[in-house]
Amino acid sequence: MASPGIDLLITKIVSFLESEVSLLQGVHDELREIKFELVTMKAFLEDAEGKGPLSQVEKTWVADVKDASLDVEDIIDEFTYHTNKHRSWGPFTRAFYQTLRFPQKICERRRISTKLHQLIKTIKEIPERNRRYGVERIQGSTTSHYDLNQVEVYGESSLFLKDDDLVGITNAKNQLVEWLLSRNSQRSVISVLGMGGSGKTTLVANTFNDETVQKHFDCYVWITVTKTYHTVQDLFRVMINKLFTVAKINVPQDLNNMSYTHLGEMLVRYLQPRRYMIVLDDVWDINLWRSIDVALPKGTHGSWIILTTRNEDIASLAACGVENHVHQVQPLNTSEAWDLFSRRAFSSRSGCDNCCPPDLELVAREVAGKCQGLPLGLVALGSLMSTKTFASEWKKVYNDMSWELSNNPTLEVVKSILLLSFNDLTCPLKHCFLYFCIFPEDYTIKGKRLVRLWIAEGFVNRDSRAQPEEIAESYIAELTCRCMLQVVEREPSGKAKKFKMHDLLRELAISISEAENFCTMYNENGTNQERRAPRRLSIQGSSGEVPPHQDMTKVRTFFVFAPKNKMHTSSSSLGKVVLPSGFKLLRILDLKHVPIVELPDEIMKCFNLKSLNLKGTQLRELPKNIGKLHNLETMDLRDSNIRVLPAGILKLKKLRHLFMYHFNYGAYMSFDSFHGTQAPAGICKLQSLQILDSIEVGSELIKQLQHMTQLTTLGLANVKESDEIDLCKTLESMKLIECLTVKTSSEDEVLRMDALLSAPPLLKTLVLTGKLEKVPLWFHSLESLTVLYLHWSRSTEDFLPHLHPLPNLTKLWLCNAYVGSQLLFNTGFQKLSWFYLTNFPQLNLVTIEKGVMPALKTLDISECMELKQLPRGIELLTCLQELHLHRVPDELIELIRAEARVGRSKVKHISDILLYH
Secondary structure (H helix, E strand, O other): OHHHHHHHHHHHHHHHHHHOHHHOOOOHHHHHHHHHHHHHHHHHHHHHOOOOOOOHHHHHHHHHHHHHHHHHHHHHHHHHHHHHHHHHOOHHHHHHHHHHOHHHHHHHHHHHHHHHHHHHHHHHHHHHHHHHOOOOOOOOOOOOOOOHHHHHHHHHHHHHOOHHHOOOOHHHHHHHHHHHOOOOOOOEEEEEEOOOOOOHHHHHHHHHOOHHHHHHOOEEEEEEOOOOOOOHHHHHHHHHHHHHHHOOOOOOOOHHHOOHHHHHHHHHHHHOOOOEEEEEEEEOOHHHHHHHHOOOOOOOOOOEEEEEEOOHHHHHHHOOOOOOEEEEOOOOOHHHHHHHHHHHHOOOOOOOOOOOOHHHHHHHHHHHHOOOOOHHHHHHHHHHHOOOOOHHHHHHHHHOHHHHHHHOHHHHHHHHHHHHHHHOOOHHHHHHHHHHHHOOOOOOEEHHHHHHHHHHHOOOOOEOOEOHHHHHHHHHHHHHHOOOOEEEEEOOOOOEEEEEOOHHHHHHHHHHHHHHOOOEEEOOOOOOOOOOOOOEEEEEOOOOOOOOOOOOOOOOEEEEEOOHHHOOOOHHHOOOOOOOOOOOOOOEEEOOOOOOOOOOHHHHHOOOOOEEEOOOOOOOOOOOOHHHOOOOOEEEOOOOOOOEOOHHHHHOOOOOEEEOOEEOHHHOOOOOOEEOEEOOOOHHHOOOOOEEEEEEOOHHHHHHHHHOOOOOEEEEEEEOHHHHHHHHHHHHHOOOOOEEEEEEOOOOOEOOOOOOOOOOOOOOEEEEEOEOOOOOHHHHHOOOOOEEEEEOOOEOOOOHHHHOOOOOOOEEEEEOOEOOOEEEEOOOOOOOOEEEEEOOOOOOEEEEOOOOOOOOOEEEEEOOOOOOOOOEOHHHOOOOOEEEEEOOOHHHHHHHHHHHHOOOOOOOOOOEEEEEO
16 A cells, blocks of 8 residues: 555645745655656555565565655655745744845754755665665555455355355345346346345345245356456456357357457357346446446346446446346344354354353454454354353454454455455545544544545645545545445435545454554554554554654544543533643644643644644633744634633634534523634635635624625524614625524524515525514525425524425424414425424414425424424324424323334334434
């Protein structure tokens, strides 16, 4: 995995050469020469990928190349640090420096130039030393090595598994068999999708071997595609060979010399009159599928192609047809996973058939839980643990899983299969994948946070045709599509919102990270010693402290993860966390929910800092000299104790994302559910800002906001009735706004927005907090809106006629929004999936007529103490899966229980009913 790091470094050098020429006098030529050397080094390392194990001399050579690239990055970041340090000074300080301290500037340049010269010499000595010891070419790679033959043999071994060896595939197999035996006429496709090791091949092999299935077809063949076929012609030759051999037809002697066209015609002639079944196991390339597809005749006999893939795009493309299907392989449930693991781990123990000894059960279940239902991992890990007798041995494996994955031969097949997915990634995506080792196990992270972090790290390729955020989002989509990220939560529109990584994939990332010095982690289990000072540091565990001996001078990224039980608690019970010293080249500082009460002055000298996350900390104020961090792009102050921003914030000209709202978790249904932060006059001069959420405004500031036409997210608090004209003019100027929050200065202040002729065209999320005497007329133009919150509107007007026409509304939250006693939903709401009805003091009847809310999945009713009956028509909501009732009359609770006693005639279709008392 060395080439992505070098690729990133080359991009950084090119950026310097293009944009910092005037500052690079004396080092420009050296950087250009190093860039050419790095290009050669990158080619060398790419050639090394996947060609077999390295000798010790070759391993040393690869390590030298990696070390040299890290040294280059150190020098460039140090140079950037000094450049940014000079820029952080005021004009008088800068003038003083340029006149009286000019010799020191020359000295700095000379020192950096000397380092570069020495590094160029070191780089050139690497191949010379290689030739001196007789190493002529690289034959493999240390961190990305995998054996394709081993992967192919493991896949095809599934064809010989007995039913007794299989767990949890019965229902899925029955579904596949049903499709294969259906009486369709044209050729169809079944795409079986899942991450590496999820059991795709085992499921398809068991279906393929079914006697009833095989009798249904005139011919059938299994092809393991993987990446062993360099061309489509190679795959066609294997397919013809297998088909002809089974049919006892002579294989043409000149088969190896035939062209793609000739081979395709031969396949078509053979398959056209027959009902065939062809399995293509492990398809990676979408273009490969297109090339194969045209040579497999559609016919009229009901033929089938089954393909397995880790790529959702391939599965979707192959399934473009009337009779085609996509089957997503699900992980084994807890019971099935334990059964499969026990068969391997305890089968050799006497006295009990696959039984776990009582003294091992707790740790054994933890070890099995690492696999999260992944059959490949359960089988391999169970086999490994079958030789372990004592609990201490089990605990050691559990704590050192990433080491075991890299060094234990029993787990080699697991690593090889998972590495196939990793090695198929582009250079930026490899970095993005490895980034997940920074986060704790089972950590859920929002996609938008990932996007901002990857941009700050420099992983996102710059493109004049798209914003960095758009490119980073495409990276997330690609990793998800390849089954390398798990979607935990989706937005109302269906777009993936929160993600996590499978434990075994995370362990793979950790093992690669350790070899590449990508990230160093400290937790309660300690950490491995690194050859070099850490570049990314992640503190995970109860203490939240870094060992005092740790060298922090090379750290670019620093995360501290507070224990979950300490989040959202008072500062008096937490104490003060002391940050380590020695930061200099820091780019990312993430202290989310860490109980820190002040920022060390040293942080203000981190002139390369791009991302500063202080969400949920105990900080009461930002340093007045915050403006020194002039490279800062993201600052998150949400839910901290900071209520006023210093004037120095106006110097952060590169700031793109500023989060500063404060949510009241204990009173989320009250008017004061959130507060904004006061900003200094002139905040509107920050023309790079895209996100400003949320700010306490006055009349003058609302006028100034008209110039911030680049904003995509805006949160306003303290709005008054008299601000209507200026507020609407501001919103009319913001054509890029996607998320808008507006809150009045008090619960009795009327929110007036009628002067707005039409809503911003891209608006997707709208939160209005404050009294609405009537629904604004521009609501009809909210064609892009997916999420609507009406909070404390207390409208006397029936507002539903204004909402039901919204074509894309998927999430609706009404909190104390209406003072009437009845709500009638008689039309519309065709895409609504989530509906929250909260704090309606007088509401006693909700009616939902037939055809309304056909897609509703979640209905949440709370603080409606007059609502003593179920919504009329709830039985018509056939898609409803969750019904939550919180602080409602006892009569309604008893009604639900009575429904249960009589078979739930009205709510029997709802799978999840939660009654909160």
